[in-house]
Amino acid sequence: LPTVLISQATHYCWQKNMDLVGLGADALESLPVDDCIRLDTDALRERLHECIENRQPVLGVVSIVGTTEEGAIDPLHEIEAVRDEVGDAGLTFWHHCDAAFGGFFASMLPKTEAGDFVPPEDLDDDLAGPDGVLPTDDVEALTALPKTDSITIDPHKFGYVPYPAGAVLFRDYHVRDAIAYKAPYLADDDRAGFGGFLGQWTLEGSRPGAVAVSCYLSQAMVPLTPDGHGRFMRNCIEANQDLFAALRNRFGARDGELALLPFHRPETVAFCFVIAPESGVESVASLNAYTNRIWQQMTVDGREDISQYDFLLSRTEIDVTDYAHVLTDMLPPNVVQEAADDDEGLTLLRTCLMNPFQTDWNTEDSSFADRVSDFLYDVALEEYVAHMFPAVPRPGTDRHSILVVEQTPLAQEGLARYLEHDEKVIAHFEVHSCSAAVLKDRSEQLSSVRDVVLHLDPSAPSQALRIARWLTAEAETDPVHLFPVATQGTDGTDFMTHLTDLGVPARNVLLESELVTSARRLVVQLNGRRDDARA
Amino acid sequence: LPTVLISQATHYCWQKNMDLVGLGADALESLPVDDCIRLDTDALRERLHECIENRQPVLGVVSIVGTTEEGAIDPLHEIEAVRDEVGDAGLTFWHHCDAAFGGFFASMLPKTEAGDFVPPEDLDDDLAGPDGVLPTDDVEALTALPKTDSITIDPHKFGYVPYPAGAVLFRDYHVRDAIAYKAPYLADDDRAGFGGFLGQWTLEGSRPGAVAVSCYLSQAMVPLTPDGHGRFMRNCIEANQDLFAALRNRFGARDGELALLPFHRPETVAFCFVIAPESGVESVASLNAYTNRIWQQMTVDGREDISQYDFLLSRTEIDVTDYAHVLTDMLPPNVVQEAADDDEGLTLLRTCLMNPFQTDWNTEDSSFADRVSDFLYDVALEEYVAHMFPAVPRPGTDRHSILVVEQTPLAQEGLARYLEHDEKVIAHFEVHSCSAAVLKDRSEQLSSVRDVVLHLDPSAPSQALRIARWLTAEAETDPVHLFPVATQGTDGTDFMTHLTDLGVPARNVLLESELVTSARRLVVQLNGRRDDARA
Structure with a gap:
């Protein structure tokens, strides 16, 4: 025929x-x-x-x-x-x-x-x-x-x-x-x-x-x-190259929780990829569930007002058996093999840039590609928290007790307040809060909490380091249980070195520009710590 | 299969x-x-x-x-x-x-x-x-x-x-x-x-x-x-019924030169038909040539300004062999048979009315359907003249000498002037012209012309009849060579009776609302007469 x-x-x-x-x-x-x-x-x-x-x-x-x-x-x-x-x-x-x-x-x-x-x-x-x-x-x-x-x-x-x-x-x-x-x-x-x-x-x-x-x-x-x-075509292709670089940069940050796994090297105007936990992909089914969570946040229902969306993302599905030879660099061989055996499809996220005037959307403060990447990172992190730590309340005795030290405890824009008000978090944690000034008066409380979150003011690094030193040296807080978080200036290489010197694990230190992102990363870290402790 | x-x-x-x-x-x-x-x-x-x-x-x-x-x-x-x-x-x-x-x-x-x-x-x-x-x-x-x-x-x-x-x-x-x-x-x-x-x-x-x-x-x-x-649908169908009635009325007028031959009874919104000489259809090939002449006048070239057209008409073609059984009422059997043998198609004109507000185009003076019919009749007559009497000049000796009697001879809006200036006509005729007042002084000219065209003032029928009587009785004009033409009020039943009494053949009398139409019908009549005389 x-x-x-x-x-x-x-x-x-x-x-x-x-x-x-x-x-x-x-x-x-x-x-x-x-x-x-x-x-x-x-x-x-x-x-x-x-x-x-x-x-x-x-x-x-x-x-x-x-x-x-x-x-x-x-x-x-x-x-x-x-x-x-x-x-x-x-x-x-x-x-x-x-x-x-x-x-x-x-x-x-x-x-x-x-x-x-x-x-x-x-x-x-x-x-x-x-x-x-x-x-x-x-x-x-x-x-x-x-x-x-x-x-x-x-x-x-x-x-x-x-x-x-x-x-x-x-x-x-x-x-x-x-x-x-x-x-x-x-x-x-x-x-x-x-x-x-x-x-x-x-x-x-x-x-x-x-x-x-x-x-x-x-x-x-x-x-x-x-x-x-x-x-126009060049502009689109260059915009896609910029986006790819920005995404790699955002997700490739040291000690990130999430990794960007490209399906292919984006050569023209489109790019297919998945986002996966740094800890690795367990199964295609679980990865698909997570990918679909992200997509749901960034796709528009026909009955919704499209203007409420900052960025939209499409998705597609490939046959794992047919594409097994292409997936070798992306997923562990056993995960691919299992999915192929089960005749499963792999869901991919997909960007396609068509606007030839995309550079017009760059501002002095940030490029369009960086804004997309930050947005996608935040969504991915939020959905990761929801995916990994479902909002089923743990019984009080099983909840993780944490102390948040920040300049103005329980301020509206504070980390403790945010953690208290996030349903996924409150279901897993008991949040206590105090300022650096009264920290020494709370010494006895320090022994009853598992983890101390130090919400630092990055404009005053020496003060922040002083508290961290006091906690590890005087209050006998195990540096493994200390989580320094900075939510404005995120470039703190020196700062990091000193914290590492104190014995604080590098992955405990969260340097994010957004409070929301910090809080979500913190949830991942604290939950991870808890599960480590259990194991 | x-x-x-x-x-x-x-x-x-x-x-x-x-x-x-x-x-x-x-x-x-x-x-x-x-x-x-x-x-x-x-x-x-x-x-x-x-x-x-x-x-x-x-x-x-x-x-x-x-x-x-x-x-x-x-x-x-x-x-x-x-x-x-x-x-x-x-x-x-x-x-x-x-x-x-x-x-x-x-x-x-x-x-x-x-x-x-x-x-x-x-x-x-x-x-x-x-x-x-x-x-x-x-x-x-x-x-x-x-x-x-x-x-x-x-x-x-x-x-x-x-x-x-x-x-x-x-x-x-x-x-x-x-x-x-x-x-x-x-x-x-x-x-x-x-x-x-x-x-x-x-x-x-x-x-x-x-x-x-x-x-x-x-x-x-x-x-x-x-x-x-x-x-809307009723309006369109009714408009088509009106158009059909108006076309039948226009082309069905007593002693018309042209006949409307419907391909089918129009039942919804479209109508296919041809226009043919009353004298009959000689061949499908000749009829198609004529039909296409009419269509060319009423179709728009993609590069033309459509607004210069009053009405547009479409056309189609049917296979004569396939439709022979439907064509029996429309064309003579031998014409159909010949075309079928030659594997010829029959070109049809086609109207399709889609405007549900068509009655808005009716005025006090005339309905839309009548205006379309009049327009189509004029085009059909013009193309008939061009089709039958090509603009090849006959030699002077062979030209038909006619005298046009009208109120203001050679007036811009007069019949004689029109006939003189129409290329198809001038190629076939020698036109003379005079007023009723000087007619008697021209008695000797009357003997040298073949036909006398009497361009009547329908508002003064008695005067018109008086001239006609004088011509037939005193000037010995053969009534067969007398062509009374009236170009305003076209309803002259009484008038017709008197002319018929004088021996003027009914088909010689042309009652048209438009000068142009009158002139064209006249050309057909005069040429027909001439050919009759020859035969």
């Missing part, structure tokens, strides 16, 4: 298409991707040689420029090389490129006077290369676009015009005649003056003309050149 | 659909229509019994509510009766109704409290019946809509919302699950709160939501009830 080959990262519409045209979804064969989510051309070559041996016709190979989830670009140039190679062995196939998502990326590439793409090796390093906008092989892939037989591209995606604007381009104009149907009641070619009515070549008959006008106007205003629309 | 049956009046998309789903256009079998362009259910019954005998599976029967060209309604109730009948013989099929065009007509039908359609026999005569909005059998057909298995309906047609708003309705909601595809990166049912994202059941994935909102708002404002949207 004839087959159509495509990478496993295919958009769901290809199954629909194949079923629809009567070939059946089974005639669509998916080939593995590499860890950049690009079609593995070795696998393609191998499969095609099998087809030659079995004399199985190959209707087409579909390459993807911009996978839906990851925005990855298949190596079109390699596919064309494979086509030449198997062509010599007598196998020809149609090469269609599904560039619905990423076709507009090609507008970044300069052209020669003859209208061809400038060869990748002649491009500037800041466009193509390891530190450029795109890796060289992605640029090579885009440069091979004119060799394909047909291309789908959606101006309603990165063409920035409204729905429904999709297009299919044929290298040979006459191909469309093979799929033409005439409607006698509609105007003929000559009279319409537009080269014929579109319905004869497409699924839809009558349709809004506004989208065609949108495309025309949009491209008349912003031409598809490196300095025009190409600039 | 499995088959799908549909009437020959099918929309071209059904061929496309069948090809697309891999069954092939040949699996779509077309059945004949009757002279109302409705599926012939006898032919359907016969074909189904054949299928039973041959054990050939019938995937479906597609009925049409509102054929694209004629707006005709298939007898759904009879199709359902046939379904019951062949069901007893063991053949079941899916009954899909293509109500893309006419589904909204059902909004005219009142419903019982239980929500069912009121049975046709209980409806008012002004809605269903020979003098009602719809013939009874069309109402019976619409009432059978709920018995079908699925229905397509296009709100962007008679739902009056913008493109692209099409819908398919299934009687059994679960059917859609048979064609569902999941896209993991899109929101799931629960969260979206809309019962799932539409792309999983339809060809298109992402699409504009504006059309759904349009449909919702439109139907919230104007509900699909007899007093709401149903009123």
